[in-house]
Amino acid sequence: MGYAELWEATHVEFLAAAWATLQLAFGALVIGLIVGLLVALARLSKNRPLRRAALTYIEVFRGTPALVQLFIVYFSLTEIGVHFSSFQAAMIGLGLNAAAYLAEIYRAGLEAVPKGQVEAAKAIGMPHFKILRWVVLPQAIRIVLAPIGNVAISLLKDTSVASLIAAPDLMLRAQDLSSVYFMPLEIYILVGAIYFALCYPLSLGVRLLERRTRH
């Protein structure tokens, strides 16, 4: 069977799995963006225990592999009575992982806004909240867009790890189909091509963003 026929036979299932993968990545991104924001705020707060907790969170989630984090969310939590489906566990695990990186991205974005601007705003008597809303945030958002884009691309690729806890993603579907058609190499190459088709446009977009923010 050639690639064309293989695609003919499998594309419905692959596209369904690709859709599941996209949902997984998107859900994890949303979780990461929200949790990451909370962690970033804790990191920058004046409360020392809160800062410590945030720093620990970041260090733990950046210092351990995503796979291990997924194991713990899926397998370990069951022992204390929390049951997630593999899909949910993957989304939560990848989301919490991404949050650690996003928290640092938020922080870098805020710190990259030139302090002179904040001082100038204070000097003309702008209240703290308004400074944040009108001076700092617009610029910080421009700065973090590209890095967040990179996190999104990484998330898309990391969803493949979810297959190792049997979450229904592209790689798991590839494993199933391999045992149906007995052409593992061709199947994984097809899957690789699908991932490429999903990620490449995103990375072109991010590069465009990076070029625009440099101006």
Added chain:
Amino acid sequence: MFDTTALHKTIEMLPYFLNVLGIGALTTLGLTLAAFIVAALLGFCLALMRLSRSRFLSLIASVYLEVFRNVPILTQLFILYFGLTYIGITLPAIGAAIIGFGLNGAAILSEVFRSSIRTIDRGQSEAAFSIGMTRSLAMRLIVLPQAFKVAIPGMANFAIGLLKDTSLASAAAVPELTFKARMLVSETYQTNLIYFLLAVIYLVLSLVLSHWAARTERRLKVVKEI
């Protein structure tokens, strides 16, 4: 409530767990080191290709980069593993893993190298040319030694990422840390303890790596890229 006999048994098994995981950790470190070397050598060649004045070489390197950076590494490992079997090469799983992580890592490191070379001020090469150096001599004696220092933080970051990524080799039955942990869990059902230990060991390894990298940077007085 606390079952003290079960707790006792668990504590008794601790040395056994740590022993098994320790061996796995050594395999992980070895795998990381070997893959790093492959990635560094190949990545360096790719960087030079990207920077070369030959548009053909530059294009090949760019295509390589795009392919390896937009496909998950797990997929790459599987393709490599089955691809090797297809063309009749039987490698031990760890060999395929070293090659797989090395090929992927080369794409990442080539960008680190390329940008650190471009950081070196053009005046340096011009001064080298002005005393009669050819492009390759100027690169070898003036640009690369300086670029190497600049590349260290990027290389360190990559190494730590690679250490974590090797956990995926467990899917190919490479007897590294994560694989050993899964084995122990299926043997003893002590899921929580073992995965906790697993996380702690990775954390310790990555912290040690990053501290060692920071010390090396300080000793070589690295100036961070702006």
Added chain:
Amino acid sequence: MAQSTPLVRIEGLHKSFGSLDVLKGIDLNVQQGQKISLIGPSGSGKTTLLRCVNYLEEPTKGDIYIDNELIGQRLVGTRKVPMSDKELARMRAEIGMVFQRFNLFPHLSVLENIILGPLKVQQRNRAEAVELAEDLLNKVGMFAKRDAFPEQLSGGQQQRIAIARALAMKPKLMLFDEATSALDPELVGEVLGVMRRLAEEGMTMIIVTHEMSFAESVSDQVIFMADGNIVEQGPPRQIFRESQVERTRCFIRAVQEH
């Protein structure tokens, strides 16, 4: 004036960067032993002209001959082909250049900076190269700092070492690209002193500079450039004191009003 072949012969030199024409047709001869100063407002093309001489900039049109040899290009029949990197490097080895920002190699000591060329390009042995380097360090007054690293030195010290580094290659010609423009005022004198001594020893020099009194006292010929053309060329007295060209007089007046 001089009867022998000029050391540097520039014919019909044009240089454009994209749509910007920086050099619009330069013809210039430099005889052996001559000191030529290039002066003019920024954007006049003087630095670009200098950098074309050792082919750090590739001319858009025109030819440059160093000691009667075409630089950067080779004549193949009637066509001109780019010169190989090796050939170009060989020619550049005979032209020394001193940069505005010194461009010393920060990962090498002062001595290593200077012996690098003789050692790796001219294949001299180490003892020979070190002797040569120490000689030059004495000449520029920097012998005591031979084991120091560039970052530990002042701008004036670094530039003097840069001059020594260029001289170590025993060039036929020295090019100075605003050698003192990046220096604190009190350090300018020590570098000009080295350049003056070099001039007195008979080196052929092309100097792009803003130091007018230096240019006047050291040069045989002064060239005033503006908008990519040579406006006027002549001995220092003519350019600085007796110019009949309005543009030149304007510039000299503006500069001396400081």
